[in-house]
Every structure is written in C-alpha cells, then in structure tokens.
Amino acid sequence: MLSNPQIVLFGDSLIQGCADVSGGFSFQAALQAQVIRRFDVVNRGFSGYNTSNALSILPKVFAPPSPGVPELKYLFILFGANDAAVPLPTNFQHVPLDKYKANLAGIVNHPIITAHNPKIFIVTPPPLDEIRVTVLDQEKGHPAAARQTKVSAAYSQTARQVAAENRGVTLIDLHKALMDRAIEKTPGFDPKGRPALGDPEGGVRGYLEHLLPDGLHLSAESYRIFYDLVRPHVSTEWAGTRDEDRVGYVLPDWRDAPWLEEDSYLKGKSR
Template identity: 55%
Template sequence: MAKPYNQIVLFGDSLFQFSSEIKEGFSFQGALQSHCMRYLDVINRGFSGYNTTNALKLLPQIFLPPSPSNPKIEYLLVLLGANDACIDLPTNNQKVPIEQYKENLIKIITHEHVKAHKPKVLLITPPPLDEIRIEVLDLAKGHPQATRQAANSAKYSETAREVAREVPGVTLIDLQDAIMEKAIALTPGVTKSSSPPLGYPGGQRGALEQFLPDGLHMSGMSYKILYDLVEPHIGPFPEGESVFPDWKKMNPVAI
C-alpha cells in the first residue's frame, strides 16, 4: 500500500481558495508547502463564497476519520467569517448572525471527524475590510449598498478571538490585527486611535488598499503577513525523518 503523507488542511472560503495563486510573486500555499516539504502535504479546502453554515454542512464529507487510506490531519487552519459578516440585502444571502457564526465555528473545530485526527487547530480571524472600496464595487454590481461593513466585519473577527479563548487547545492567528497594524504603519498621519479607522466610511483607504485591493480579498502582501503568523506554529520537523528517506541513505557511500 502507498505510504501517505500526513496533512495540513486549509479550511475556509475564497481567502484560502485564492491562497494557492501567486500574487505579487508570493503564494501562501506554495510557501507553506515548501516549509513542510517531504513531511506534510498542504491540502486546500477553501471554497469561494462559503460561510460557516455551508462549511459545517459539508464538513463530514470533507473530513473523514484517519485510516490506512486516509491520511492523518496534523494541522487544521480555519479561516471563515468574511461571508458570514455580510449584511441582509435582497441581493445577497450569505449572512450568518454573529451568535450562529460563533456556534458554527465551535462545532467545526470540535467536530468528531476533526477530533479523530487530533490536529493542532489554528483559528484565523477574518482580515479587516475596506468598506470604502467594497461600496464602490458592490454598487457597480447592482447591489443597493455595500454588502459588507467594516465595523460589522470587525465584530466577527472579535468573535473568532472569543472562540479561540474558549475552546481548549486552539491557537489564535490574529490576521485582522496584523494587517491593520501594518497598514496603519504605512499610512502617514494615521494611528490606531484615528477615527474613523482605515477603510471605514468617512475615512480613507490609506495603505489598506495595498493589502485588500478589492476591499475584501488579500494581496500577496497580506498573504505574506498570514504566512509569517502561521509558519512558527508548523513544525519543527525532525531532521532526517521525513516520510521517505534522504538520498544519502538511499545511496550510501562505501568506506
């Protein structure tokens, strides 16, 4: 029987689906795979448009218990909430109420199919939102107003933080705070206490436009921030103990 690699699974929405792409010369999934090459496979289960209700519904089909033919999940990265945080509109039905969002997140990371693998769970907050840019693009698409609001999206990020604090063994990756901190640092005259914050109505986009070109999806710069947050939690891997042997063991030198 073939010897499978154990896995790192990226579970989420378009923010993970698009992480396989090369943006400004950087690919999050590619960099992560390079980091754990010969030890783990990086499996992308990001689904554009999905909210936590969608993800939870399909979870039993996506995550099967470990078996000889189904590799063990060593790390599970969960990034969901950008779609849950949509507002109620006749033209959009992705919204999940914040209380349900929290319940769904807990059910996902504690699901029996997930727990069977005993993975290290990294729960990632949704990134910040540039509502200024979102509104322009959403109006052009025929929506009566912006489908997402920066202040509301920030509440969903805070809810993800709450889940990480409340569920034992879960590691928080605070992507929202990290991207905002970097954008503020690159925007002259703006601080954490500035009001309104970057991306909020009445304010400015500032450097946030470099990290969220369409107001929602991440640039290569944002994915690099995410990688730098995640990488310290993956590994270390024992030298010389990869799934298949080193070439020097395959081709020993006769002495």
C-alpha cells in the same frame, strides 16, 4: 501507498486564494516548501462559503481516521468574511453573529476533526476596506455595500472568542496583523479616537489599498504577512540540525535509503 500527514487549510475564498501565484508570492507554496516531504499542504478553500455551508460539507471534506486516510496534523480555519455580509435582497451569505460563533465552535469540535486530534488554528477574518467595497458592490448591482467595516470587525472579535473558549485552539490574528501594517504604512494616521481605516465615516483607505486591493481579498503582501504569522506554529524541529534538508522525511533521503546498503560502491560515493 505513501500517505503523508496533512496540513489542511479550510475556509472561504481567502483560503482558496492561498494557492494564487499571480502576485509573486503564494502562501500555500511557501508553507509547502517549509514542510516538503514531511507534510502535504491541502487547500480546502471554498469561495463564497460561510460557516453554515462549511459545517454541512465537512463530512465530505474530511474523512474519519482509518487505514489509508492521511493523518490530519494541522488544521487552519478561516471563515467569517461571508458570514459578516449584511442582509441584502441581492446577497444571502449572512450568518448572524451568534450562529457564526456556534458554527465555528462546531467545526472545531466536530467528531471527525477531534478524532484526528490535530493542532487547530482559528484565523480571524481580515479587516475590510468598506470604502472600496462600496464602489465595487454597487457596480455589481447591490444597493449598498454587502459588507461593513464595523460588522466585519465584530466577526473577527468573535473568532478570537471562539479560539479563547476552546481548549487547545490557537489564534492567528490576521485582522490585527493587517491593520497594524496598514496603520504603520499610512503616514499621519493616528487610530486613537478615529474610525478605522477603510471605514466610510473616516474616509481614509490608507495602506489598506495595497493590502486589500478589492477591499476584501488579500494581496500578495497580505498573504506574506499571513504566512509569517503561521510559519512559527508549524513543526520545524528539523531546523538548524546538521541534516536539516532531510530530517523528518516520510521516505528517507536518497543518501539514507536502504538500497545503498546493497551496493558498497554507491554507499561510499554518497557520503
């Protein structure tokens, strides 16, 4: 039975959305195209989940190494947007910051994960456009915004800390990349000494309007930025080789297949 090694995307709706194609770009499709026939890109995104939920389901999502279980080679972890939801009578996703940190470290160091010895990446939750979120959350019946810019930024900073404190873990700073793009594309906005874009205190959404259409979830442009951050970290040892289109395949290219040895005519025609 063919069993390609896996690249697993583990997270909340931001990971679930990696498979979306409606905006003209799919993070998951782009990554799969990069590693086609070498790795399988597996989406394990669970909309609405926080890190406590993630820890509870982890043994159902990942199997320990054994014959027939695909090898986990890369693991990308993106949780925190729901942990950072503020406590409201209408929302119960919140996980305190210290618990979030412990949960994230618990995922990274879970025995099932460490048994595979994958390359592990922690992705910071993206920025938040609280101005937009406030409008939409109140329309849904919440008494106030379920998420706040400064609170969400604190969870992103904690994700950075977990990556720094756990050996062998690489940080993918999606929060910084998206905020940098938003600042770059917002004419006249100087972030020094001012509230962040999307913070009601400053009252400026700027280019976050394009990167986070509903204030929380990523646009196709944001997923492309995310992919550009991830792409250099995924194995590309075949890139630039003479036979780049077939080096590293789990099963051989048709031109290298053993059955060609059985038919000298076909072998001659294939070269």
